Amino acid sequence: MDRNIRTVEDVLRLLDGLFAPDADRWTGRGAAWWDGFYADRSRPVPFFVAKPDENLVAYLDRGLITAGGRALDLGCGPGRNTVHLAAHGFEVDAVDLSPAAVDWARERCRDEGIQATFHCGDAFALAGKELAGPYDLVYDSGCFHHLPPHRRVSYLALLDQVLASGGHFALTCFAAGEMGSELSDADFYREARLHGGLAYTDESLRRIFSDLTEVELRRMRDEPEGSEWFGEEFLWTALFRRESVR
Template sequence: MDRDIRTVDDVLRLLDGLFAPEADRWTEGAAAWWDGFYTERDKSVPFFAAKPDENLASYLERGLIAPGRALDLGCGPGRNALWLAAHGFDVDAVDLSLAAIAWAEERARQAGPGAAGAGDRVGGVRFHCGDAFTLTADSTSELCGPYDLVYDSGCFHHLPPHRRVSHLALLERVLAPGGHFALTCFAAGRMGSELPDAAFYREPGLHGGLAYTPDSLRRIFGDLEELELRPMRQEPADSALFGEEFLWTALFRRPA
């Protein structure tokens, strides 16, 4: 007889098992899936292009954010992390997928010394492969913050509902007072599953990712001050920026 539930972490791990019964934790199953996804680099995937999100560039251009210490969650091949580094940010970038991190480090080396790969924090990026929730919870880790900017481009909508608790706890731990949290995620009616949260536990699986409405994002991140929430601007293929209209973009600030 198992009676192992004692803490919130125990509950989260139990629910993780519904989404990855073949692994010890949901993150392990997700890492294996994303490794396969990023190994096929020649696929026609819009965000494989080495260019930053249009909203991120817009925040800096309009003075809504300023260079400082940044954490890129679910960095993928590093397109936003490298752009931030090139614009004066000191960047830590995290992804579950070793294949994604390897690709990001290749791009960093190709970009030159100003955006070097692992081990270089002098105006560059340090890439980390692992679970950001665990890595940032270790008080001895260099990822424990504080960060002036936490950026999440496409990670949040691939989390099972219960892991929003972990996401919010991460922001509480590492986001500096007065710091900014920026997000892009699937927009309801345009991309992603609109099933209610409970349905994901009746028939586990993320159905390609969860869609969100502006009201749901405001409710989830209600402890932060909303600065902007809008659809991402569609960018043409030859643009220097990434933009797809099926995404929401949001910028929040932690009260000082």
């Protein structure tokens, strides 16, 4: 007889189990799945390019976020945005489940002659330990939409723990009507599949991150192949600020 649930984390792990093998996309077991994904660097995957997100470039150029300070790159992948942040004076902690992704990101930083600190593992487990805030910027390009609904609880707890007072949180995620599954939260549990990722509306993002102040929420601009920046219009870009505590 199994009667082991006594904490919120116990409940979250139980719900993780409903999505096996999809759970390997976000839990500590996910290294092997993502290593296979990153094994062939020549694959025509849009975010394999060595270009930063156009919205991140715009935030810095327009002064919506200030260069420098400490930044956390959640789900850094092959380090596109890690490189850009570090090149603009941020002290960057970059985290990813996949050793293959982290190795690639390290190589890109080394090739550019810049420094960043890399962490391989589950960001939820590392928060408050290796990922010791406060961070002036938490940046997520494509991690959030791979989480099942119940792990938004963990995600918001992570932000609450590591985001500095007055700091910014920015993300890109699948836009409803363009990319990702539009099943209701409840239907994901009925089907026990994530269908490659969750689509979001602008209203749903505002509701989920309602404890933060919206700075900008728009669709990512589509960037042509020859652009210096990464841009795909099937993504939302969102920038929020945590109000300063006096």
